[in-house]
Amino acid sequence: MPPHLDLSTTYSHADMILSSRNSPRLSLRRATSYTNDRGPMSSTSSRFSFNHLISSPPPSPGLPALVPRHGRPVPTRSKRTYLRALLWLLGVSVILYYGFTRMRLDRSKKQVGWATNSGDEYEMVGDSELPDFPTPVVVTDKRGRTKWTVSIPVDAAFPLEPHQYAEICTQNTEVANHVADLHAHMHRPHSHYGYYHVDPYFMDVAEAEEHGLLPGPKGKKNMKAQDGSVVGEYADSLIVQDVCETSMTFVLETSDAGLGKTLMMLWSAYGLAQKEGRAFFVDDSRWAYGKFESFFRPPPMPKCRPPPRHEMLPCPHHARHLVVSAATAVHTFGGAFNEEFEDPRKMEVYRQKPMFDFARAGYLALFQLADADRVYVQNRVSELRLRTLLEPPEPENGLIIGVHVRHGDRHPYEFQYRDSYVPLERYGEKARDVLHQTFNGTGLDGGENMAAEMRSLFIVASDDPDVYESDEFSHASRAQEQIRLASKTAVGESQPTGGSAIRKFVDETVGWEGGFFAGMFWSLGKPSSIPINAMETPETKLLATEEAFRLRELVGRAYLMDLAVLGEASDRIVCTVSSMGCKLLAVMMGWENAVVNGRWVNIDGDFEWRGVSW
Structure with a gap:
């Protein structure tokens, strides 16, 4: 009897060789098997058995296979799966977008810096020390919140130069937009804000000093006294x-x-x-x-x-x-x-x-004039009003009609006169029309009140001395006679002329022909050694001499007293709205008198009162 053979051991060994060498000649399966199952790949498989050695008929071709042919389940993709994948992809895209945007903003503009004032373009510059010039500064507090403020060195001269104030306002807009972009993590167009818009990212100077973001006066040694x-x-x-x-x-x-x-x-x-x-x-x-x-x-x-x-x-x-x-x-x-x-x-x-x-x-x-000028104005107003009073039983007193004429370097708004001046005839005609309209039908018999008209006064104030001598206003009174701006002709006629061989030295005559000009003002008190053909604009930054300040003071006092007398004494005022003095006179008369009651009369086109012009 043949010896007993352990088939499992023999097969296992053969299968191990098969797995390692992949030899087809050692296959134990029948060549004419009906099954297509290839059996286990290893003897260690938990699914190993001799069932694959037993032949079985093929499955019915009309029935579906119970097990997938490729040995793995067929994936089933539902709408929920697609939606989940879409949301995941969208989330990753948003995170990447904000990440790259933040990196771009941080790389282009740091969160601590200031705006340079070199030219019209401003950039943020990161550094650890504050600049020694006035500029807005971007700061970060202890919690990492980015804000901005304005750094002005405590030892800077006050007031700053006009161009520095203008630059600070321009730079503030740029820096405020930059900080807003940092908080929004993106650059966006900034809309127009209202007058009382409060920037939530602005930090006032005192607050920045309290948080240690600006040094303040305590951070400066040997600080000088306050300027200004x-x-x-x-x-x-x-x-x-x-x-x-x-x-x-x-x-x-x-x-x-x-x-x-x-x-x-x-x-x-x-x-x-x-x-x-x-x-x-x-x-x-x-x-x-x-x-x-x-x-x-x-x-x-x-x-x-x-x-x-x-x-x-x-x-x-x-x-x-x-x-x-x-x-x-x-x-x-x-x-x-x-x-x-x-x-x-x-x-x-x-x-x-x-x-x-x-x-x-x-x-x-x-508008409270200094003591001497205020007393003169009060006396002058009282004097002019006395000249308009009528004895009873006259029902009305005369009017004081003020006329303000501005020449010099201020030209009218009206198109036909913009290169010259409004003719003096129009001032005179309008003043007479106002007078007749006021007293027409106010007499005792219902007619024109001639007595009041005869008692009425015309008072004139102008920067052009020749206006006072013109035919239209030669009969009118000056608003004030304390300080007169005369022409060269008038000054020359007032100089003593004698036959003496020894003549007293007289300063060069300065006249105001044509009115007030800025060049004439800036040249007051300066030597007249400028060539005749010089075209340079007078330097306004040079420190004026005491003589220049004395002459400027006289010019300013004359202008202010003219306005004061016209504003306080006049019942009606005729002027051109293109002149700022005309608009000031409307303010001095008050809203009811000037606008509502129409006692402020403009003859420079159809333009209306407006306030500050820039």
Whole structure:
């Protein structure tokens, strides 16, 4: 009997060889098997058995296979699977987009830096030290929140140069947009904001110093005293007042030689400060006319002291301490100012009443002439009014009709006269028309009141001395006779002429032919050694001499007293609205008299009253 063979052991070994060498000759399956099952791949498989050695008939061709032919389940993809994949892909795309956007912003502009003031283009520069010039600065607090403020060195001269104030406002817009982009993680177009828009990412100077983001006065050694000359501030007072919570400081500095624009801005700034609850200060340290107190009494002082000079910012408008000057008029009194305060329910000039009220409040508070000039104006007004009084039983007294004529470098708005001036005949005709219309039908018999007309006066104020000698106004009275701006002809006729061989030296005659010109003003008190063909513009930055300030003071006092007499004495005023003095006279008359009752008469086209121009 043949020996017993262990088939499982033998097969297992053979199968191991088969697996390693892959030899087909050692296959134990029948060549004519009906099944297509190839059996296990290894003897170690848990599914190994001899069932594959047993032949079985093929399955019925009409029945589906119970097991998939390829040995793996057929995937079934539902709509939920596709939706889940789409959401996953969308989420990954959003994360990558914000990541790359943040990397691009961080790479192009760092979160700590300042705007350079070289040229008109500004860029953010990262560094660890503050610059030594005024500029907006991007800062990051301890929590990593990015904000911006304005850094002005505490030892910088006050006030800053006009172009520096203008640059700060321009740079502030750029930096504010940059910080807003950092918080939004993307660059987006920035819309127009209202006048009282509050930037949530702006940090005031005092707040930045409290958080240690700006050094402040304590961070500077040997800090000098505060610069500037705030009118009415008594630095040596024994009573130490607290710093005002909010304030507005008006800087009397402009490249415009005239006084009109400065006065309108000054009055409007005061009214705006009162509306916003800010303490108001005036600085005259670089005023072309000299000291404020040479012309006016000190303004009313608040019960607090001005803030440190480096905390006074030209913008944004919601800063705690504002500084306003002619250089920043477009930001303080520009389009956003008009949009905020124009009355949309009214028409024409009546839309301007809120701005008129601002200027009127400033006039009442600040237009208080110095003692000597104020006494003269009061006496002059009383004298003129006495000349219009009639004895009873006359029902009415005469009128005082004021006429303001501006020549020089100020030309009319009306097209046909824009290269010259409104003819003096139009002033005279309009003044006579106003007189006749006022007294027509007011007489005792219902006719014209000739007695009142005969008692009426025409008073004239002009920057052109030749106007007083013209045929139209030779019979009129001057508004004031304290200071006269004469022409060379008039001055030459007043000089003594004798036959003596020894003649006393007389300074060169300076006349005002044609009116007030900026070049003439800037040249006052300077040597006349300029060539005849010189065309250079007078340098306005040079420090004026004492003689120049004395002559400028006379010019300014004459202008202010003319306005004061016309504004206080006149019952009607005829002028051209293109002149700032004309618009100031409307403010001095008041809204009811000037606009509602029509006693302020413009003869320069159909233009209306407007406030600050920039």
